Amino acid sequence: MSDRITCPVLRARITSAQAAAALINDGDNVGISGFTGAGYPKAVPAALHDAMVDAHGRGEQFRIGLWSGASTAPDADGVLAEAHGVSTRLPYNSDPTMRSLINLGEVDYVDAHLSHSAQHMWFGFYGNLDVAVVEVTAVLPGGLLVPSSSVGNNKTWLDQADRIILEVNSWQPRGLEGFHDIYYGTALPPHRRPIELTDPMQRIGEPYLRIDPEKVVAIVETDRPDRNAPFSPPDENSAAIAEHVVDFLRHEVAAGRMPPELLPLQSGVGNVANAVLAGLGDSEFTDLVAFTEVIQDGMLDLLDNGTLRAASSTSFGLSDVGARRFIDNIDTYKGRILLRSEEISNHPELVRRLGIIAMNGLLEADIYGNVNSTHVMGSAIMNGIGGSGDFARNAFLNFFLTPSTAKDGAISAIVPMVSHVDHTEHDVHVIVTEHGIADLRGLSPRARAERIIERCAHPTFRPALLDYTQRAWTERPRARHTPHLMGEALSWHQRYLETGSM
Template sequence: MSSRVLNRALRDKRMSADEAAALIHDGDHVGMSGFTGAGHPKTVPLALARRMDAAHAAGQPFKIGMWTGASTAPELDGALARANGVDLRLPYQSDPACRDRINHGDMDYIDLHLSHVAQYAWFGFFGKLDTAVVEVSGVLEDGRLVPSSSVGNNKTWLDQADKIILEVNAWQNPALDGLHDIYYGTALPPQRQPIPLTRPDQRIGEPYFRIDPAKVVAVVETNHPDRQTAFSAPDDTSLAIAAHLIEFLQHEVKAGRLPPALLPIQSGVGNIANAVLAGLNKGPFQGLSAFTEVLQDGMLEMLESGTLTSASATAFSLSSEALARLNADLASYRGRILLRPQEISNHPELIRRLGLIAMNGMIEADLYGNVNSTHVMGSSIMNGIGGSGDFARNAYLSVFMTPSTAKGGRISCIVPMVSHVDHTEHDVQVIVTEQGLADLRGLSPKKRAALIIERCAHPDYRPALHDYFDRACRGAPGLHTPHLLGEALAWHQRYLADGHM
């Protein structure tokens, strides 16, 4: 196979992954490409993990600060976590080995809104970025880079890093060329200007990354697949959640609060989100558009059927079957799919302007609509807030979804008080479980509580929730948002002690 490195100067910098990894040192801040398993470097992190293992075996320290777009894959997050080679991780992760290091206190973790990461790096809040390790699908003759299957924070890493290591992955479909929209119009305050985007399918940038070729210290040619996401078929719970939400959207159209083609949709990742997208694909709406973080199976199916006319995202997150279908005809999606930097895909200004319908998952919600989307039992991180806060705070409609129970019914996902707050009651408009949907708009806290218990809580837990709420209304210090502080987290304590709420 011929090389995809067409620039002569960069072709002369080709080397092995082990040679490239030797250019990264203990204490470095390293910006890695990758977003939900798409477009991450495949070989340099593994070589780096081997160096870390060797250094630790020799009694030498070797840890880095690792910055990414979002979660990555076992050969990046997992490999470096198993090597105990990450001192600080940001802004999002989902790898079991990485999560275990964080929850055991071996790795520091900063859980960030994804729209904040690039600007915080530009502001200098994280310190200096020493090295960028970025996967691309090609290098043009003039040195510009053809982005890979995710964009994430790659533009910022390439701009900010002192040194650049490129992985040029021949596995990536060459038809990716032209599917990206890299915007170079952002600036630091007070020079910022409005971002000129008014439609999800609108181009405002260019298809390629610009770089300073002098900063490139290594080019590693690879041929390795992305990590495919495994989605299970929608179960009865997911289908019920989807049905409640679609009925609600139909009601909003009938009431004149949404147009017949809705507003641009945003969907989080996961089986419930995919079930909602499948329901939308079979539902009454046509001519939909999406402005979201990731394009997953459900959105691809909507594009294939024509229900969805265009989708703007920062990465793919597809099953192996869906990825095979996409790659078989990727060129036909030019003009219908755009991949952008996450500072654009998640930008509050654009989310507010476009009027998104934001649909995201959660771990638990409380009686008043506060949502925990990151922590189990208050202190153990699951994955991270990701972009859910970017969308929830600024969307036209902010929807959070979950089954009403977890762990075979031993945990209620509707609780008196959430054990960790990611999205306050002020940013949550709609809560949906398989039991029903609670439209919280225009309701005071006590009216929210009554509705959430009746519509969203599992019947097994409703009596206890009613009892807590009724007693709080009689005995709390204040009656605006009544709580019994001595009992508010007792459900979580009982689960930790007895294995059942």
């Protein structure tokens, strides 16, 4: 680690993961690094798991509040959930073990817009942050840190925590120095200034995280890879969705609503999102730029083939193959990839100013365009809203993408009324399934219903949706703006719960 920890003061604080974990106490709020399985601490959570299990075996309580940038991995969220050592989790989680405890009511989950999490911490909404456990690539003199493969909320955790534990991971390429742009110009209301970013790749900050060295209580050396999600090629439905989106963008360019190189792109995570990126790579579009949260394999492909000129993000979310490709060719990406704090990558001011094209997934949409992206059957959390609301509400144009059915056709993604609302009809521009695309801009609720059913619903469910819509119009003559049959609006969900099919 001689080239990784060059600050002599902090070098003296190198210790084991077990000794570092011993500095975390029952009841502490702990902010950890990590965003979509990249850049999270890998050694301290495992040691903390063991300490929790030992404490519970002695009949002692040992639980913490766990805060992050977004999702982490089984060796962070997962091991702490297995130890039953988490009391509160925020702002986003995708770990199945943690999800189970949240849905069982053991863990209190604060599902927040990602652009809100750092500022709500600054506002004091979450209470005191006792410890920050942050992975970095290198520790330099003067309290400067080279960030690793994600930034997330690291700046805020390091600023606000009483104590800091650093994991210096030699798996992270030393060449990451210079890939980051950390902005320190935010202030509390009413003294805020405009964020002077007018181009997606403009640098407005510094390549380093800053810390007060006196707050660092431990440094742990690691050499462990990120949780790199496998990359799956597009299936038939995802490819069809991608084709609809690319055709729609062609139409928008032809109509003069955006330039030939489009507007900056934001893409959510998952196979559908990667399929859309692949579709753009096969299209005539070039010189594109991204202002997004996560750089997946699909975006790396676009950078490699020249479709994408550059990408600003807060994290990587690569497969093993994608991560190796990035590491092996890291110098070719310098200057074309910037990683920022999520309070900047997701900032509503910047999303609106830059005119982002936002593309995100959903669990279900209703006939009037309300979208549920977080809750299964209205109650059980899936992952969380993440950054989709930050982008959708403020985007120049937003897409919500989904296959029209789930569970082998037992569930329709288009329903009379969503069982939970994350994005209201006012914030949803375009819904896309493998069957078609519904442009909802400028339409009344009844016109939206006709278009969504006709173009996006699976043919198996269309007759029932049309029947519901027509009867609601007939039976509610004084409530025809957005007519619903209140006794039936959620009957599809109830039928699924009772029979296993809508």
